[in-house]
Amino acid sequence: MIIGVPTEIKNNENRIALTPGGVLELVKRDHTVYIQKDGGIGSGFSNEMYENAGAKLLDTIEEVYAIAEMIMKVKEPIESEYKLIKKDQFVFTYFHFASYEPLTHAMIDSGAVCLAYETVEKPDRSLPLLVPMSEVAGRMAIQEGAKYLEKPIKGKGVLLGGVPGVAPGKVLVLGGGIVGTQAAKMAAGLGAQVTIMDISLPRLRYLNDVMPANVVTRFSNELNIRELIINHDLIVGAVLIPGAKAPNLITRDMLKDMQPGTVLVDVAVDQGGCIETCKPTTHEDPTFIIDDVVHYCVANMPGAVPYTSTIALTNATLPYAIELANKGWKRACRENRELKLGLNVVGGKVTYKGVSEAFDLPYTPVEEVL
Numbered sequence: 001m002i003i004g005v006p007t008e009i010k011n012n013e014n015r016i017a018l019t020p021g022g023v024l025e026l027v028k029r030d031h032t033v034y035i036q037k038d039g040g041i042g043s044g045f046s047n048e049m050y051e052n053a054g055a056k057l058l059d060t061i062e063e064v065y066a067i068a069e070m071i072m073k074v075k076e077p078i079e080s081e082y083k084l085i086k087k088d089q090f091v092f093t094y095f096h097f098a099s100y101e102p103l104t105h106a107m108i109d110s111g112a113v114c115l116a117y118e119t120v121e122k123p124d125r126s127l128p129l130l131v132p133m134s135e136v137a138g139r140m141a142i143q144e145g146a147k148y149l150e151k152p153i154k155g156k157g158v159l160l161g162g163v164p165g166v167a168p169g170k171v172l173v174l175g176g177g178i179v180g181t182q183a184a185k186m187a188a189g190l191g192a193q194v195t196i197m198d199i200s201l202p203r204l205r206y207l208n209d210v211m212p213a214n215v216v217t218r219f220s221n222e223l224n225i226r227e228l229i230i231n232h233d234l235i236v237g238a239v240l241i242p243g244a245k246a247p248n249l250i251t252r253d254m255l256k257d258m259q260p261g262t263v264l265v266d267v268a269v270d271q272g273g274c275i276e277t278c279k280p281t282t283h284e285d286p287t288f289i290i291d292d293v294v295h296y297c298v299a300n301m302p303g304a305v306p307y308t309s310t311i312a313l314t315n316a317t318l319p320y321a322i323e324l325a326n327k328g329w330k331r332a333c334r335e336n337r338e339l340k341l342g343l344n345v346v347g348g349k350v351t352y353k354g355v356s357e358a359f360d361l362p363y364t365p366v367e368e369v370l
Contacts, residue, residue: 001325002032004068006061007039010075012283014042014306015313017072017093020053022314022321027054031325036064043310065089070329072321074313075300076103087111088347090329092321094118094133097344098244098358099272107345108361113329117317119352120342128338129320130240131178132312134267136302138182138238141265142171144301145234146190148263148287148294155294156261158233161191168192172228174220174249174274175238176203179267183236188212195228225249229258237266237274244354245272252276260292270299334370343369 003026005018016039018026023033035055037047047057058064065071065084073093077085079102085091088111095116097104107114117129142160149155149169162168171187173180176198184196188211196211197220198204204217211217218224229235229250235258239246246268255277266278273279277290280299287296302309320339324332333340344352349364356363 001328002034002067002069003072003321003325004034004058004064004070005036005039005072006064006081007036008042008074008303009061009080010078010300010303013075013300013303015074015303015310016040016043016045016306017074017314017317018321019043019310019314020045020049020055022318023050023053023055025318025322026325029322029326032056034058034064034067036061040310043306045310070321070325072317074310075303076100077106079106082106082110085110085112088113090115090324092117092317092324094270095344096270097352097355099270101359104345104350104355104359104361108348108350111348112345113343113347114345115324115329115333115339115342116344116352117342119344119354120320120338122338129313129316129342132316133302133309134178134240135182136305136309136312137267138179139186140301140305141179141183141236141238141267142186142190142234144286144296144298145171145236145263145265148265148296149233149261151261153287153294154261154289155263156233156259158261160187160234168214169233170231171195172232172235173197173238174225174236175240175268176200176207176217177238177240179240180236180238181207183238183267184211184215187234188215192234195232197224197228220249222249226254226257229254229262231259232262233259234263234265235275237264237268237278239274240268240271241354245358246274248274248276250275250277255291255293258291258293261294263294263296265296267301269297273297330370333366340366340370 151157160169278297
């Protein structure tokens with residue numbers, strides 16, 4: 001199969017969808033891999049490293065899309081890429097369709113086959129291609145939140161870990177999944193007082209067992225959230241519903257109850273976010289302030305640490321990419337239920353319920369396109 005890897009052109013996105021090691025594994029199996037020139041520089045991989053691994057370099061993004069049967073990316077295609085995607089071309093990337101309607105319509109119109117990393121699902125309901133980036137984003141949420149609590153950037157002026165004789169900062173984590181667990185772990189490591197909330201009692205029991213003593217668990221409901229936001233310094237939104245929009249757990253009217261300089265970090269912002277006032281921002285302009293509350297809502301947080309993120313992502317995507325390239329997408333999806341669940345839009349039809357429900361679009365069961 002001919003695989004094309006274009007350079008990511010979203011603002012400050014430095015990751016790339018394949019490492020030289022990944023290229024080598026595909027080339028070894030008689031596939032042809034085209035990498036856009038300089039595409040790996042941001043992640044620390046030179047053109048020479050790709051050529052040594054067996055990739056062919058192309059100068060422009062147009063050439064990559066024109067030649068490839070399968071496109072591998074990190075972020076969803078942006079507007080300038082819509083016209084480059086061809087009918088029946090297979091596109092394997094993070095799409096997050098449910099949070100952006102124009103992208104959904106563009107992919108329907110293109111007639112392409114869109115397999116979304118974020119909805120590939122294992123039998124135990126875990127999301128293997130979302131996990132590595134969730135781990136990075138969860139850890140980064142605390143790193144960034146701690147920074148924006150500093151006074152010069154309009155934060156509260158609190159050091160999360162405190163010092164002897166001074167109480168540590170308080171961190172509230174909404175959601176006890178991968179992102180929330182990693183965020184709580186990092187905040188606890190800094191010495192903060194951490195509260196982690198979830199609606200799953202089995203999950204809370206597990207977290208209660210494995211977390212250090214400075215992490216407490218609370219059941220998530222509106223009353224408890226309203227009680228806790230009053231005195232917490234950093235609040236992390238870490239709620240995700242696979243392929244659908246996250247619910248608003250923190251509403252506009254709750255901001256007035258928070259202390260000035262409180263920092264909100266919404267990790268789920270690329271799925272619409274779980275904080276009503278959060279709108280996606282970029283690494284260049286990451287924050288905005290509403291009612292004296294600092295909002296950090298960068299949609300691609302792991303893009304800021306591209307070396308770590310690229311390797312973590314390709315460790316997870318490569319086995320699936322090899323299967324798709326070896327068998328072709330139809331056979332691979334028929335034989336592997338995990339991949340089948342990743343199909344969101346196929347040949348102009350929406351084949352994932354969460355996407356059809358988000359925008360009231362006709363739903364086609366995925367079996368009909370296989």
